[in-house]
Amino acid sequence: MAVGDAAAGIKVLRRKAAGGRALPPDHPEPRAPRALRRALARAAQADCGLALAVTEVRLAEVSLAELLEQPEPRALLAVLEGPGDRLGFLALGPAPLAGIIEQQTTGAVGRTEVVARRPTRTDAAMCAGLIDHAMTELELGLAGTADLGWAGGFRYASFLDDPRPLGLLLEDVGYRVLTAQLDVAGGARQGSLLLALPAADPRRRAVPTAQGGAPTTERASAERVWRADLDRTVMASPASLQAVLGRLRMPLAAALAWKPGDFVVLSQATLDGVTLEGPGGKRFVRARLGQCGGHRALRLPCDPVPPTDDEE
Template identity: 50%
Template sequence: MAEQGGIRRKLAVVQQPAGPPASAAERGWPLALARAARDSFALGLEVTRLTAGVHSLAVLLELPPERALIAVLEGPGDALGLLVIAPGTLAAMTEVQTMGRVLPQPPLPRKPTRTDAAMVAGFIDAALADLETGLLAEADRVWASGFRYASFLDDARPLGLLLEDAAYRVLQAELALAEGVRQGQMLLALPASGRGQRPPAVVPPAVQAGAAQQFQAALALQVMASACVIEAVLCRLSLPLAQVMALAPGDVLALPLATVDRIACEGLTGQKLAEGRLGQHRGQRALRLALPGAEVLSGAGALAALPGVGQAG
């Protein structure tokens, strides 16, 4: 029966007449509520209907139902908002935490308590944080982000003194709780003007591509202009430390593997980059590099193999 009720609710939502496209906050709020209820209470929560509007403070004060828990929210720039949890919804959230399930019979009428507020404060913050995460690149981020639970009221009468006399964006949600065992309502009201962070400016893909190419070109220019140290190594020796400490001027070190036909070019890390033959070019010591994988020629053959370089010998 619960499954059939869920199907009917979904069909009813689908069959509602088409209206203006929903804003990002309107799309994200039902998902945020469902995920927060699941993670906080292991409670199934489905938004069967969501109504959005902008209301004056006078109209907003008439919306909270009797005996609802009114959570006062603090946001950017000392802005205040409301999250109103209807009695049936509050009872379902407390029942699932105290008894492990939502009772099918309607709850007895009572005023919400400080204990009730403490039991749902984490859920409220989780839902608001989830909504905020989904609005990082959306215009609704200005008014719907940055709010968290601050305190609660069990009566709507002080709201006229507490809230700023301004316009408020209001999201009214009708809920099905615990697979339809309980029906409920929840209302979110935040200042319409918005004092939160604005989303980052959207850069067109063509501009992004051009900026990326300019950055790559500038980076390549800097890299290619940097100094690169290459060492020409005739031979490397490994000697006992005692022999090294005993070296004196005039001593002769044998270089059995050294040959002027195979001079290694190494980078700072000691990695071999190339090989060449030691010789001269215009009166200076020079290396004629060998092609990768090719034998290094010696004598006059090296000069004949690579034209365009001065006499080496």
């Protein structure tokens, strides 16, 4: 075998090991890896007070067939929707997923070994806000760069409990894949995150302006950044939820006759019948009352079903 052929073979093997094709040498240096580092760290800290560091990020371009082989087994699969109905996805490994859930439910990340399990819709619901926050931060970090075209405007859309439908759900085009290694809570949890988005830049499709034909790429980019900033502000707004153990009906006179020391009988109340309610009494989900770390806590079901309006 000639020396040149051997070198070419080594390059092919390295490219396969990397899980995709590196961007061409004449391509501008991508900003997405550095922006993703900051986006994930900021979103984790802001959303749940979690210390999350990205130790490594790789960017590659792959086909759909190559992409379907890359998600880690038992990873949380979040489908992302972007401009022009484009779809991508984010895959979060079992270890960092466990760290995020632990931080949100107990306020601390455990250091025991993670037992990989199948992610649930509850896991996805608890991670959706963090994912959207991270995508917003990524978009803001890429403002004014070429990478904003393919990485901007994506938000959480749905959850897949099985990776097999990805091949039918995603368009058969090239994808840019950011693979990050995560360190959660100072090494308590370590694992991977994969972000896959269509490689084509939809902004390159020229859209005429009202003045007669100039592409509106810059205006569309500025508008996306403005929307992302608005989303970030709205998602940071406080939201109040109340845990309601039970309800009863009585005449107003009876309620006014209450005095300190009286007992109120909640005949329909049960530990697993607590409802979480928002402003205006909107009921979101039933939960079970218990304790965690010496504090009263609610356990949400794996597949929450909103209570009906006629439940008391």
